[in-house]
Amino acid sequence: MQDNQFVKEIADIETNYPQWYTDVVLKAELADYGPVKGTMVIRPYGYAIWENIQKELDRQFKRTGHQNAYFPMLFPYSYLTREKEHVEGFAPEVAVVTYAGGEELSEKLVLRPTSETVICNMFSKWVKSYRDLPVKINQWANVVRWEKTTRPFLRTSEFLWQEGHTLHDTVEEARAETLQMLRVYEDVVTNFLAIPAIVGKKTEKEKFAGAVDTYSIETMTRDGKSLQSGTSHYLGQNFTKAFDIRYQNREGQFVYPEQTSWGVSTRLIGALICAHGDQRGLALPPKIAPIQVILVPITLKNDGLVAFCKDLNTKLQDAGIRAEIDLSDNSAGFKFNKYELKGVPLRLEIGNRDLDNGVVTYCRRDTLEKGTLSIENIENQIIKLLDEIQANMLRIATEKTNSHIIDVDNREDLVKTVNAGNFVRVTWCGDRACEEKLKDETAITSRCMPFDQTGKKNICACCGKKLKDGEGYITLFAKSY
RNA sequence: CGGGGUGUAGCGCAGUUGGCUAGCGCACUUGAUUUGGGAUCAAGGGGCCGAGGGUUCGAGUCCCCCCACCCCGACCA
Numbered sequence: 001m002q003d004n005q006f007v008k009e010i011a012d013i014e015t016n017y018p019q020w021y022t023d024v025v026l027k028a029e030l031a032d033y034g035p036v037k038g039t040m041v042i043r044p045y046g047y048a049i050w051e052n053i054q055k056e057l058d059r060q061f062k063r064t065g066h067q068n069a070y071f072p073m074l075f076p077y078s079y080l081t082r083e084k085e086h087v088e089g090f091a092p093e094v095a096v097v098t099y100a101g102g103e104e105l106s107e108k109l110v111l112r113p114t115s116e117t118v119i120c121n122m123f124s125k126w127v128k129s130y131r132d133l134p135v136k137i138n139q140w141a142n143v144v145r146w147e148k149t150t151r152p153f154l155r156t157s158e159f160l161w162q163e164g165h166t167l168h169d170t171v172e173e174a175r176a177e178t179l180q181m182l183r184v185y186e187d188v189v190t191n192f193l194a195i196p197a198i199v200g201k202k203t204e205k206e207k208f209a210g211a212v213d214t215y216s217i218e219t220m221t222r223d224g225k226s227l228q229s230g231t232s233h234y235l236g237q238n239f240t241k242a243f244d245i246r247y248q249n250r251e252g253q254f255v256y257p258e259q260t261s262w263g264v265s266t267r268l269i270g271a272l273i274c275a276h277g278d279q280r281g282l283a284l285p286p287k288i289a290p291i292q293v294i295l296v297p298i299t300l301k302n303d304g305l306v307a308f309c310k311d312l313n314t315k316l317q318d319a320g321i322r323a324e325i326d327l328s329d330n331s332a333g334f335k336f337n338k339y340e341l342k343g344v345p346l347r348l349e350i351g352n353r354d355l356d357n358g359v360v361t362y363c364r365r366d367t368l369e370k371g372t373l374s375i376e377n378i379e380n381q382i383i384k385l386l387d388e389i390q391a392n393m394l395r396i397a398t399e400k401t402n403s404h405i406i407d408v409d410n411r412e413d414l415v416k417t418v419n420a421g422n423f424v425r426v427t428w429c430g431d432r433a434c435e436e437k438l439k440d441e442t443a444i445t446s447r448c449m450p451f452d453q454t455g456k457k458n459i460c461a462c463c464g465k466k467l468k469d470g471e472g473y474i475t476l477f478a479k480s481y
Numbered sequence: 482c483g484g485g486g487u488g489u490a491g492c493g494c495a496g497u498u499g500g501c502u503a504g505c506g507c508a509c510u511u512g513a514u515u516u517g518g519g520a521u522c523a524a525g526g527g528g529c530c531g532a533g534g535g536u537u538c539g540a541g542u543c544c545c546c547c548c549a550c551c552c553c554g555a556c557c558a
Contacts, residue, residue: 018552037550093557114558148482148556155557208558216558228558267558299516333518340518351517361517443554480557 017223018151024273025152028282028342038150038157042266045342046153048290049269050160054140056192056287057162057264060184066136066164071118073142077108079117082242086116089209093145095157111144116210116235116261119165120243127167127247133257134177135167153270154227154481161265167245167257171236174258178234181262182215185230193268194285194394195219195275196401197229198423198476200448205432208261212236218447218476220401221274224421226447226478229271232262270481275397282343283365285393286386293382294339295325298332298351309350312360312378319379321386340365345389346382348373366393405476409461411438418444418478425450426461428475434463438477445480449473 025031030046033039042050058068077096081087090113097109112118123135144158164181168174182199189197197217207214211233219229239245240256249255276283286292293316297309309325316323326335332349339347349361359372366389373381404422408414417424419442428434428446439445453474458467462477 089557143558145557147558149552149554159558161558231558263558265558297516301516329516331516331518331520333516333520335519336517337519349517353517363518 017221021154021270021273021277022152024277024281024341030269030273030282031152033152034156034158036157038147040152040156040158042160045290046269049272049284049288050266052288052290053188053192053264053268054162056188057184060188061138061164064136064180064184066138066166068140069137070139070141071115071122073112074109075112075118075121077110079121080110082117082120083210083239085238086210090114090145093147095144095146112141113143113145114261114263115139115141115143115163116165116239117243120239120245120259123165123167123240124243124245127245127257129247130169130249132247133167133169134173135257136164136177137166138162138164151270151481153266153273155267159265159267161263163261163263166260167240168260169249169257171258174236174260175234178213178215178232178260178262181260182217182230182232185217185232185262185264188264189217189219189229189268189271190394192285192287193272193275194287194390194397195229195271196394196398198401198405198448198450200450200476202231202448203430203432203435203446203475205435206446206448208233210235210238211261212238216448218478219271219275220404220423221481222277224404224418224423224478226423226476226480227267227271227274228447228480229268230262230264233260235259235261276343276393280337280368281341283393284343284345286345286390289343289345290322291324291339291342291344292321292386293323293346293348294335294344295323295348295350296332296335296339297325297327298349300327300329302352302355305350305352305355308355312348312350316379316382319383321379321382336363346385364389366396407455409457409459411462411464414438414461414477415442415444418442423447423476423478424461425474425476427457427459427467427472428462428477429460429465429467429472431460431463431465434460434465438462443479444477447476447478447480449475 029043031043032041034041080090094113095111097111098105126132127135140162142158142160146157147155150156166177168177186197186199189195197219199217202214202216208231213234215232216228217230219227221227236258237256240259246254246256273282295309295313297305300306313323313325343365345365347363349363354360358375361370361372363370406417406422406424408417408424408426414424414426435446456472456474460467460472
């Protein structure tokens with residue numbers, strides 16, 4: 001009854017989005033709050049989603065020639081300070097161990113906020129010759145960033161992610177790597193998580209501390225805010241020089257390699273909730289759903305029906321479908337709502353009527369439509385239906401996102417449109433001061449400069465400055481989580 | 482760190498100008514009947530009222546001081 005009220009209470013989703021979001025995370029049993037403020041416990045159901053994401057990314061990394069490795073969680077604070085912009089960016093949010101083994105440490109240890117520095121420390125030992133390049137490493141790890149405000153999956157003090165770190169012989173190769181991995185993220189997010197992604201380059205103000213260029217994929221939440229859902233950095237020689245990673249090239253000269261790094265985190269689960277959730281709770285695309293099909297016998301009193309459901313469950317599992325059956329003694333209606341809240345893409349309701357007619361009733365999570373499937377060859381019908389749900393979820397999310405990206409050409413409309421829950425696409429002068437002024441006054445920031453730069457105008461929508469031909473950038477402005 | 486708010490059962494809350502054995506809904510346990518959209522009835526278990534100090538015959542309630550958490554900023558994946 002309480003959860004029923006929950007559904008009614010969250011009807012006003014647009015005005016109370018953060019609460020709705022948190023409720024869905026907790027009630028769908030994805031995560032719990034951790035013992036330390038800002039930390040999170042990922043529950044088995046949430047972790048199963050993460051495992052599916054991991055599996056797909058690892059598959060892609062294998063294809064792109066990256067190898068998994070692991071580096072320490074603790075390293076000396078001095079590592080962080082080697083690259084000037086890097087330490088300035090991370091110092092405010094780094095957690096430091098000062099006491100261990102029963103005494104004050106003479107050298108403070110950092111809990112990694114990211115691993116560029118500790119990895120560079122090792123790279124300097126590994127790379128001596130052009131023959132050692134490229135180095136293409138990926139690490140699955142946890143990192144710690146002491147944020148002021150936190151929200152499960154979207155921003156927590158500790159989070160899980162993968163971080164790729166590569167070294168290359170040439171600028172061209174490193175830049176190609178940066179963009180290749182960005183496209184991998186775009187592919188996974190779009191085709192696996194069914195979330196439309198806006199791909200582009202970060203402004204100077206928003207780029208990674210220590211990078212030459214940062215690229216990102218941005219996704220949209222239900223209330224029209226932006227989520228940086230993946231980043232890829234071209235680091236140039238900023239770190240390789242700071243860590244003295246030198247090698248001899250074919251000409252015998254000592255040179256510094258070109259470097260990249262890139263990462264996605266458990267925030268992707270947050271993006272998933274934000275993109276597909278509705279008043280009934282979570283909705284998961286089949287490719288990522290821990291449970292793709294839930295079987296609900298309408299009654300447990302009929303032994304023949306229960307046996308039939310169990311057989312069907314096994315049959316579906318044998319066909320490679322992640323199916324489960326709920327034999328708990330809750331009412332059928334309770335189970336319907338429970339698995340809708342948990343985002344299971346397809347539900348099979350099987351009762352005596354179905355058994356008599358040789359069919360099963362299904363209900364889709366994406367459209368909530370009900371229909372019937374005949375028993376014969378049901379596996380293939382279901383596989384087809386799951387594919388259709390996957391495609392439909394991307395289609396719906398794309399339409400929704402596109403309808404909230406609005407072109408404007410002056411500051412007043414920019415602010416008004418963003419505050420109404422949209423992204424704006426504008427021509428922007430590229431001046432950091434212009435961007436900072438807007439942020440100070442309105443909390444609106446540039447999210448990225450999309451690769452598609454067509455439709456540029458000769459005036460900055462933000463500050464009104466006149467631009468010459470070729471000046472300025474098409475830029476997306478929004479509020480963000 | 483600023484501005485605002487809340488701490489009473491696992492969760493959500495009520496508790497009047499101080500008064501008797503601290504209550505309600507949900508959840509949980511047991512039993513029965515149920516099960517095509519969050520079942521019903523009956524019985525039951527669960528409390529250092531955030532912590533400390535004070536006022537009082539008497540404090541969940543009043544005063545002081547801590548502490549924790551939430552929301553809005555600042556900061557950020």
